[in-house]
Amino acid sequence: xxxxxxxxxxxxxxxxxxxxxxxxxxxxxxxxxxxxxxxxxxxxxxxxxxxxxxxxxxxxxxxxxxxxxxxxxxxxxxxxxxxxxxxxxxxxxxxxxxxxxxxxxxxxxxxxxxxxxxxxxxxxxxxxxxxxxxxxxxxxxxxxxxxxxxxxxxxxxxxxxxxxxxxxxxxxxxxxxxxxxxxxxxxxxxxxxxxxxxxxxxxxxxxxxxxxxxxxxxxxxxxxxxxxxxxxxxxxxxxxxxxxxxxxxxxxxxxxxxxxxxxxxxxxxxxxxxxxxxxxxxxxxxxxxxxxxxxxxxxxxxxxxxxxxxxxxxxxxxxxxxxxxxxxxxxxxxxxxxxxxxxxxxxxxxxxxxxxxxxxxxxxxxxxxxxxxxxxxxxxxxxxxxxxxxxxxxxxxxxxxxxxxxxxxxxxxxxxxxxxxxxxxxxxxxxxxxxxxxxxxxxxxxxxxxxxxxxxxxxxxxxxxxxxxxxxxxxxxxxxxxxxxxxxxxxxxxxxxxxxxxxxxxxxxxxxxxxxxxxxxxxxxxxxxxxxxxxxxxxxxxxxxxxxxxxxxxxxxxxxxxxxxxxxxxxxxxxxxxxxxxxxxxxxxxxxxxxxxxxxxxxxxxxxxxxxxxxxxxxxxxxxxxxxxxxxxxxxxxxxxxxxxxxxx
Amino acid sequence: xxxxxxxxxxxxxxxxxxxxxxxxxxxxxxxxxxxxxxxxxxxxxxxxxxxxxxxxxxxxxxxxxxxxxxxxxxxxxxxxxxxxxxxxxxxxxxxxxxxxxxxxxxxxxxxxxxxxxxxxxxxxxxxxxxxxxxxxxxxxxxxxxxxxxxxxxxxxxxxxxxxxxxxxxxxxxxxxxxxxxxxxxxxxxxxxxxxxxxxxxxxxxxxxxxxxxxxxxxxxxxxxxxxxxxxxxxxxxxxxxxxxxxxxxxxxxxxxxxxxxxxxxxxxxxxxxxxx
Numbered sequence: 001x002x003x004x005x006x007x008x009x010x011x012x013x014x015x016x017x018x019x020x021x022x023x024x025x026x027x028x029x030x031x032x033x034x035x036x037x038x039x040x041x042x043x044x045x046x047x048x049x050x051x052x053x054x055x056x057x058x059x060x061x062x063x064x065x066x067x068x069x070x071x072x073x074x075x076x077x078x079x080x081x082x083x084x085x086x087x088x089x090x091x092x093x094x095x096x097x098x099x100x101x102x103x104x105x106x107x108x109x110x111x112x113x114x115x116x117x118x119x120x121x122x123x124x125x126x127x128x129x130x131x132x133x134x135x136x137x138x139x140x141x142x143x144x145x146x147x148x149x150x151x152x153x154x155x156x157x158x159x160x161x162x163x164x165x166x167x168x169x170x171x172x173x174x175x176x177x178x179x180x181x182x183x184x185x186x187x188x189x190x191x192x193x194x195x196x197x198x199x200x201x202x203x204x205x206x207x208x209x210x211x212x213x214x215x216x217x218x219x220x221x222x223x224x225x226x227x228x229x230x231x232x233x234x235x236x237x238x239x240x241x242x243x244x245x246x247x248x249x250x251x252x253x254x255x256x257x258x259x260x261x262x263x264x265x266x267x268x269x270x271x272x273x274x275x276x277x278x279x280x281x282x283x284x285x286x287x288x289x290x291x292x293x294x295x296x297x298x299x300x301x302x303x304x305x306x307x308x309x310x311x312x313x314x315x316x317x318x319x320x321x322x323x324x325x326x327x328x329x330x331x332x333x334x335x336x337x338x339x340x341x342x343x344x345x346x347x348x349x350x351x352x353x354x355x356x357x358x359x360x361x362x363x364x365x366x367x368x369x370x371x372x373x374x375x376x377x378x379x380x381x382x383x384x385x386x387x388x389x390x391x392x393x394x395x396x397x398x399x400x401x402x403x404x405x406x407x408x409x410x411x412x413x414x415x416x417x418x419x420x421x422x423x424x425x426x427x428x429x430x431x432x433x434x435x436x437x438x439x440x441x442x443x444x445x446x447x448x449x450x451x452x453x454x455x456x457x458x459x460x461x462x463x464x465x466x467x468x469x470x471x472x473x474x475x476x477x478x479x480x481x482x483x484x485x486x487x488x489x490x491x492x493x494x495x496x497x498x499x500x501x502x503x504x505x506x507x508x509x510x511x512x513x514x515x516x517x518x519x520x521x522x523x524x525x526x527x528x529x530x531x532x533x534x535x536x537x538x539x540x541x542x543x544x545x546x547x548x549x550x551x552x553x554x555x556x557x558x559x560x561x562x563x564x565x566x567x568x569x570x571x572x573x574x575x576x577x578x579x580x581x582x583x584x585x586x587x588x589x590x591x592x593x594x595x596x597x598x599x600x601x602x603x604x605x606x607x608x609x610x611x612x613x614x615x616x617x618x619x620x621x622x623x624x625x626x627x628x629x630x631x632x633x634x635x636x637x638x639x640x641x642x643x644x645x646x647x648x649x
Numbered sequence: 650x651x652x653x654x655x656x657x658x659x660x661x662x663x664x665x666x667x668x669x670x671x672x673x674x675x676x677x678x679x680x681x682x683x684x685x686x687x688x689x690x691x692x693x694x695x696x697x698x699x700x701x702x703x704x705x706x707x708x709x710x711x712x713x714x715x716x717x718x719x720x721x722x723x724x725x726x727x728x729x730x731x732x733x734x735x736x737x738x739x740x741x742x743x744x745x746x747x748x749x750x751x752x753x754x755x756x757x758x759x760x761x762x763x764x765x766x767x768x769x770x771x772x773x774x775x776x777x778x779x780x781x782x783x784x785x786x787x788x789x790x791x792x793x794x795x796x797x798x799x800x801x802x803x804x805x806x807x808x809x810x811x812x813x814x815x816x817x818x819x820x821x822x823x824x825x826x827x828x829x830x831x832x833x834x835x836x837x838x839x840x841x842x843x844x845x846x847x848x849x850x851x852x853x854x855x856x857x858x859x860x861x862x863x864x865x866x867x868x869x870x871x872x873x874x875x876x877x878x879x880x881x882x883x884x885x886x887x888x889x890x891x892x893x894x895x896x897x898x899x900x901x902x903x904x905x906x907x908x909x910x911x912x913x914x915x916x917x918x919x920x921x922x923x924x925x
Contacts, residue, residue: 030792031804141797142855259802624843 006181007204009045009082011246013176016042019222019249025071028256028264036071038249041078044158046172049079051161052110053171055134055152059084059178062106062187066090066099066121067114069228069254072138072154074242076112077232081185081204083175088187088199089232091585096121101196102189103129105431112154115139119151126150181205187430188235190382191584199430200235200382210385210424211243213406217390218352224250224272225349229261234586235382240274240354243385265346273353277360278587280375283345284367285491289519305333306370313338313370318394338371347373354378354390357586359481361489362398369396377401379460383439383446384408385424389460400459410460411445417466418448451479468591470501476563478506480591483564486554490547491516495576497589498566499602505567507605509594510544511535511575517543532630535571541633544571548637556640565639568605572598573630574616604634658879659687662863663708663831668717670703670887677703679887680717685831685880690857690864692874695884696907701867702744704884705833708865709734709741722830736764740829742820744836744867750809754819757808758794761826762787794825797859798852814845818852825856832856834866838873846870850877875899883907 005011015024020039027034036044057063063080065087067073077087088106090099092114099121103111109131111122115138122135123146137143138154165172185204189197214220228241241252250272255264291302312326322330342348353368353375360377368375374393379401380386388410391402404410408422425446428436440446451469452462463469464479472478480498483506487496494513500506512535521528521540528534552565576582582594595602604612611633617625663685670678678700685691693701706712708719710729718725721737740761748757765787766773772780795801798818803811808819817837824832837853838846850873856862868874874881874895881898883891885907891898898904 028801030789030796031801032792141859144858256801257799263802263805 006208007081007176007179007183008078008185008208008243008246009176009179011208012038012042012045012078012082015246015249022222022249023251024245024249025074026251026253026268027071028254028260031256033253033267035251041071041075044072045075045078045082046165047158047161048075048154049082049161049175050165050168050172051157051159052079052085053083053175054160054164055110055157057083057085057110059175061085061110062088062108064088064090064103064106064108064111065113065232066092066111066118067138067232068092068258069230069232069237069241070114070138071254073112073114073232074228074252074254076136077186077242081179082172084179084183086184086187086201088189089238090189091231091233092118094585095579096124098197100125100128102199103132105199106187107131110134110136112136113138116142119143119146123150179204181208184427186238188233188238188382191586191588198432198435201427201430202235202382202385202424203427206385206424206426207239207243208247209407210387210405210422211239211247213408213423214239214387214390215244215248217406218272220244220248220250220272220352222249224248224351225268225270226250226252226272227255227261227265227268227270228252229255229258229264230274230276235386236274236356239386240272244272262346266343267346269346269349271349271351273347273350275353275355276357276586277355277364278358280355280360280368281364281491284364285513285516287341287345288491289515292519292523302337305329305337308333309338309370310366313372314366317369317372317374318396334372342371342373347371350374352376356380356401358588359485360398361485363489365398378405379462380405381448383426384420384422384448385426387424388420388422388448391459395457395459397455397457397459400455400457400461402459404460410454412453413447415466416451416453416469418450418452418460418462419445420448421445472500472506472564473502473504474563477561478564479561482561483508483551483555483566484589486551487547490550492520492543493547495583495589497576497591497594499591499595499605500564503606506564507602508548508566508569509598509601510548510569510571512540512544512571514575531575532573532628535573536630536633541571541635544569545635545637549640552637553640556642562642566637567639568634568636570601570605570632570634572601573614573632574628601632604632610634658689661685662687662689662722663865664718664720665704665708666718666720668704668707668714668719670700670707670712670714676887678707678714678884681884681887681889682717683882683889683892685863685865688857688861688863689879690853690866690877692878692881693865693867693884694869694871694874694881698886699884700887701884702835703887705741705835705865705867708831709739709833732764735827738828738830739833740824740827740831741833742817742824742835742837744839746813746816746820748808748816748820748823751807753805753807754800754811754822755791755795755804757819758791758822758826759787761794761823762791764827765790790828791826794822797825797855798822814841814849817841817845817849821849821852821856825860825862828860829862831863831865834864834868836867836869838868838870846873853877 005014015038021037023035024038024041025036063085065073065076080087090102113119119135119137134152135150136152136154136157140153181204183204184201185207187199187201189199226241228237230237245252253268255261291299308329312322312330315322350373353373356378376391376396379389387405388408389401389403390405411419413419421444425444449466450462451464451466452460455461464481468480470478478500483498484496487493492513493510495511497509498506514531517540526539534540548566548569555565556562578585583589601612611631613631616628661684666682667680668678669680695701707714710731710733795804800818808816838849857864878895881895883898883904890903890907891901
């Protein structure tokens with residue numbers, strides 16, 4: 001029996017048959033959570049699939065899906081898969097240009113979108129995507145007066161589907177039976193730091209086997225609750241919410257809107273959760289800010305018990321021995337601080353919480369673990385269907401990404417690059433055999449492009465992108481991301497961009513965190529008019545300088561990297577922004593692009609200038625272009641000597 | 650998308666005829682007449698002190714006109730009170746936000762349903778039977794408005810803690826909760842940034858489009874007026890000096906004179922550019 005459950009539609013039908021009454025999806029409608037059972041979902045998917053078929057959707061064809069996480073968009077995904085089609089979820093905030101590229105490349109004829117905003121984007125792209133012939137929308141608001149030839153309402157398509165189903169009773173079952181586990185189940189575009197995005201084709205087999213392995217490792221069952229709040233176009237959402245849910249039969253809930261996620265988290269209480277480090281960071285920042293405004297007693301209690309948590313919380317979570325007194329103190333702390341805090345954060349019922357994408361600060365990481373939240377890092381990419389390594393329960397080390405996931409082979413190449421072979425390694429890139437050849441060897445090894453090594457416990461440690469690891473003029477190893485991450489671990493610093501490859505010393509651009517520094521400035525009575533003004537304040541510059549100096553002290557303890565301490569740095573006059581192309585959609589800095597765009601500033605870092613006037617073009621959110629003028633100050637940071645041999649780890 | 654679609658307009662919904670109002674010796678309005686048709690978006694513009702807010706106050710019964718008549722939906726009312734106006738389907742927002750700052754967004758919008766509540770005070774207090782069912786129905790209506798204006802994230806937030814732009818949106822939500830036929834908006838975009846203004850424009854157009862609500866609004870931002878309005882009524886010193894489509898009004902000599910003082914041919918061209 002289990003051998004046959006090798007495609008998503010078969011899994012769905014199996015759940016409908018065996019746990020038909022259990023919840024499969026939830027969404028909040030008019031303030032009330034509405035639940036769809038597996039049977040209802042299967043029925044809805046069948047209606048939509050039949051409707052798509054009636055409209056002429058063919059096996060192997062792409063279906064573009066654009067919108068927030070909505071059950072109806074996930075049904076569209078399942079409907080396409082049922083017909084042997086390939087769903088292509090797109091980032092809804094993608095620039096029209098990017099979207100046009102993907103739609104044109106896939107010769108999309110059908111798109112399922114959430115509302116008017118996406119319909120507008122698609123209509124705008126009509127000239128570039130002549131193949132587009134049907135836009136199926138969910139929310140009709142504002143669309144009443146639109147030309148009708150291309151547009152169809154989701155409900156109408158389902159209605160047609162039900163009629164089609166009645167006329168061709170065997171159609172749906174036949175379509176599902178025709179699917180093969182080796183068929184492409186989904187195509188996800190990688191953001192790509194250079195050039196056009198690449199379509200990663202993942203098969204049913206890739207995803208389902210990986211999902212099954214993940215479920216086994218963490219003992220996930222049909223009783224889990226997840227919140228599907230990350231973009232549908234991102235492999236993580238597909239795996240953690242859709243794939244693992246379809247495999248285990250657990251329920252996914254869709255937030256009411258992207259702004260209500262914290263509230264929805266509290267109401268749903270997920271047991272299995274993924275968030276990129278910045279989400280955990282934002283949560284902690286909010287807690288810290290609110291604690292500073294709390295009464296003196298509460299602040300005292302918080303400080304006192306967080307000390308206890310820091311001392312023993314992680315040990316308790318890892319099952320290490322803890323004295324009876326500490327155990328009792330922790331239990332008391334749990335009653336007055338930790339449990340209420342977990343509840344406020346929506347983490348009360350968490351069994352497994354993951355993070356990945358960027359390095360997570362050790363303090364931040366320990367904060368959650370000491371509260372009793374089983375936060376773990378994992379390592380993976382779109383091309384590996386996520387799971388490569390996961391931190392094992394009971395042996396979590398903050399600076400590694402853990403041990404290999406089930407059936408995954410990992411090898412370190414001679415150049416230090418991490419290579420992966422697993423059931424999850426992707427089929428190929430869409431229409432890009434050259435890129436596929438570069439990324440995947442004939443034996444099935446995927447080049448991750450990351451530099452790393454296994455430590456003595458067999459846990460993988462990733463230091464940087466292999467191509468970004470460079471050398472200073474004197475030959476010192478320079479791992480920019482490593483420096484940037486260390487800088488970003490400070491709450492005041494939002495983004496950092498390090499330079500140094502082929503240069504005499506390391507330098508950095510910094511962005512302050514407007515929320516955190518703004519709050520800091522407010523408490524000190526420093527008035528400011530906006531980001532540019534605040535970031536150029538002497539007090540703020542001095543604050544940032546202490547962070548850089550602390551990083552240098554830290555680096556001084558590392559025999560390999562002590563030469564790459566940051567000698568000069570500047571605080572940028574504007575926030576790096578994905579809309580300006582400076583960050584990727586997943587908020588990774590595009591170092592090369594930034595270096596080109598701000599070339600005079602980089603040169604100034606390697607001169608003896610103390611400041612430089614700049615003028616920057618910025619694109620406002622409404623699409624207008626504007627100019628920011630400012631005087632950017634350049635500061636020196638002292639170099640630390642390796643002082644305490646105690647910390648030379 | 651704001652292209653005028655005259656075929657969508659119905660018959661006359663609101664008729665203001667020869668209305669005059671004075672405060673002591675100051676004439677706020679002098680024999681003002683205009684009509685607003687069903688589903689129309691009508692903007693009232695004019696320099697400061699032209700009598701725009703007074704006119705809105707007369708329409709929803711805050712002030713009584715000294716002479717002249719107001720007809721709404723074919724019914725001429727002599728002594729209009731705000732309560733009667735609300736009951737007959739007129740809702741409004743205010744220039745200086747008038748919300749209950751300490752109450753949640755939800756409760757504030759719920760007050761907009763006040764006139765739709767039928768259960769007795771006692772039944773509501775006991776919260777039993779019909780009162781409970783009614784409350785659920787009212788709440789559903791309020792949730793539809795919350796959904797429409799996309800303020801789900803602040804549903805339970807006290808209004809006083811919200812930024813100004815959002816408070817304006819909550820005020821609009823409360824007005825909409827009353828399911829009005831006519832919506833009076835007193836400077837709905839005052840003090841907003843460009844993005845908030847765009848959102849608000851979108852919402853006003855959507856309200857008009859989806860629910861067929863007729864809108865009379867006072868606005869200073871000419872770009873907004875030109876985008877939104879089907880018709881513009883211009884007041885100056887309490888007199889109506891122009892009334893027509895945005896394009897007609899933009900070229901009107903008297904309007905330019907009211908805004909700029911003189912009207913030579915050169916001024917006229919300059920003003921046309923400025924107003925546009």
